[in-house]
Amino acid sequence: MTDPASLKGRCCLVLGGGGFIGTNLCRYLLQLGAEVRGFGRSRSFPEALTGVAWTTGDFADPAAVARAVAGSELVFHLVGGSLPESSNLDPSDDLAVTVPPTLHLLEVCRRSGVSKVIFASSGGTIYGIPVAVPITEVSPTEPIAAYGISKLAIEKYLALHHRLHGLDYAILRMANPFGPYQTGLRRQGVIAAFIERALRGEPLEIWGDGEVVRDFVYIGDVVDAIARSAVYRGPHHVFNVGHGTGRSINQVFRDIESVLDRGALPKVNKSGRLADVPVNVLDIALIERELGWRPRANWLSGLRATIDWFVIQRDARRAAQ
C-alpha cells in the first residue's frame, strides 16, 4: 500500500527541512494531513513553512537530534554535506559532517522506536560515470565526487542497521530535482541558477560545452515519491527518482530562453568540472512498479511553473523594497 494519503495524522520529522527539497516535502506532508516537524540549520523560506513545528539545530549536535527525533514516527533524512563539486576539495569534511552524525541518528531512531527512516540519496552522483543509460538501481556505484561516497556509505549503514536492529528504511536516489523553493545562488541546481540569472539580466554560466546530460525531475513529483516510499511495505529499499529522460544543459538553456520569450539570453562558458559525469539518466521502472509512482509533470510545464514561481518571488522582493 503506497497511498501517501495514509500519512494523515502521522508524526513526520524532516531533517534538513529548511532546504529546497525539505521545504517542498514539509508542505506536501502538511497537505496530506501529517503532523510535521522540521529541523535544520536554517530555513530558506520560513514563511513557506507555516504549520511546521520548526527547530533550528545542527545535525552534528547529537543532543539536538535526539530531542528532535523523540516522539517521531517517520524520519526523513535530507541533510547534505557540501556540494558535489566542493566535496572533492575536502572529502574528509564532507564525510565528517554527514556520516558519523547519520550513524548517531540511526542509533537514536532505533532507541526511540522510529518506524522508518527515509534517506535522500543522490542518483546524480552515486553511480559515477554510467556503463549504460538509463541507470538501474543495481548498476555499479563508482562516484567521482566525495559527496557521492558519503551518500553511498550512509546507504550501506542503513541496510546494516536494518539487518542488525530491524530499523526499516527507504533510500531515494534522486536525479536533478528542480522547482519552487530552489535558490539560484548555490552551485547546485542549474535550472534555478539559470532562471535567477536570466531574470536579473546576467549571463547564464555554462560549465564545459553544455553537452552534459542530466535527468531533471520536478520537485512536486520528487516529494510524492518520498511520501510513497515512507508508507511502502514491499521488499525493496532503494529507488531511483528521476524523470527517466535526459536533457543537455544546452537544451535547458534553449527551453528557458523559449519559455521566457525575451529573445536571446546572454551566456558565458566556464571550464568543465571534474565532478561532473558526462551523462546521468535514471531508470525508473522499479519505483513505477513498486510505489505506483510516475513523474506527472511534463518537462515544459514543470519549467513554466518554476519560472512563474521565480517571477513571483522577484516581484514580491521588489514590492517589499
Added chain:
Amino acid sequence: MTDPASLKGRCCLVLGGGGFIGTNLCRYLLQLGAEVRGFGRSRSFPEALTGVAWTTGDFADPAAVARAVAGSELVFHLVGGSLPESSNLDPSDDLAVTVPPTLHLLEVCRRSGVSKVIFASSGGTIYGIPVAVPITEVSPTEPIAAYGISKLAIEKYLALHHRLHGLDYAILRMANPFGPYQTGLRRQGVIAAFIERALRGEPLEIWGDGEVVRDFVYIGDVVDAIARSAVYRGPHHVFNVGHGTGRSINQVFRDIESVLDRGALPKVNKSGRLADVPVNVLDIALIERELGWRPRANWLSGLRATIDWFVIQRDARRAAQ
C-alpha cells in the same frame, strides 16, 4: 609486467606491518630485495622483522604517518580497524579509526610523490551475502558488517584520488588468509584459533552449525599477490585474492584433526554470528589473467605448514620458560 622481482631496491612502506599479513609481507619484500619500512602500533613477532626499518606509531597520528611516508615509493596499507564482528557494536568507531586517517594518508602520498598505494581490502566482508559464488569483482557490494563498509568507502576514495590527482592504486579483496604469524588469540582467523586451541588441548569453538563456507588462502600466496599488484601497470585496480575454493568450518575442523593425527579433538558449539555471511568463495579469474598469479599452496600442504609453524612456536615458548 608483474614480476615481483622488479621490487628489488625499491622503497616500500608497510603500514600495519606488525600484524599477520604485514609481517609476512615485510618478510617477502625483503626476500625480493626491496628496502622495507614498517609502521604500526606494535609487532606481533618483532624477531621476524629483522632487516625492516621499523617505526612504532599510530595510523591516526597524521604527523607520524607523514614522516613514515616521506621518501617511500610504494605504500602498502594494511591497517584495519576493529574486527568484522565487533565493528557492528560500534560502526562509528570502526569508521573513525580507518577512513579519515586513510584520507589523510592519500593526501600525504600525493604530496610526497608516492607512486602507488596498495590497499588490503576484504573479499570476505565487502560483498556481503553473495547472489552467486564464486564472487567476481563486479558483484554487488552489500556488507553486513561495518568493517566491510569502511573498506568499501576507502576503495571509493582510492578511485576518486586516482581520478582527481593521478595517485595510482591497487585494491586486493582478500578472502580468508591463513598461515604463519597469525595469532590464534583474536576472533579473526579461525584456522589459527583452531590450531592454537588444539595444541593447548582446549575445545575448538565452532560458531553456528559450522556449515558456513569460507575461501581459505595461504598467506605466502597472498603476499605474492600483493607484491605483484604493486608492479602491475594494466587497466584494473580491484582484484580478488582467494583460493577460489570453498571449505566449511566443519571441514577445516576435520582436516586439522586429521593432519594433527591425535584422534578426536574436543569441540564446543557457539551461537552463530550476525556478521557471518553463509558462504564466501572468490572468483580469481581476473587476478590470474592480469597479474599472472595463482595460489600455489594446496590446502593440505598450507595447513601442514601452518600447524608446523604453531608447533615450533609452542616448543620455543616452552624452551624459553
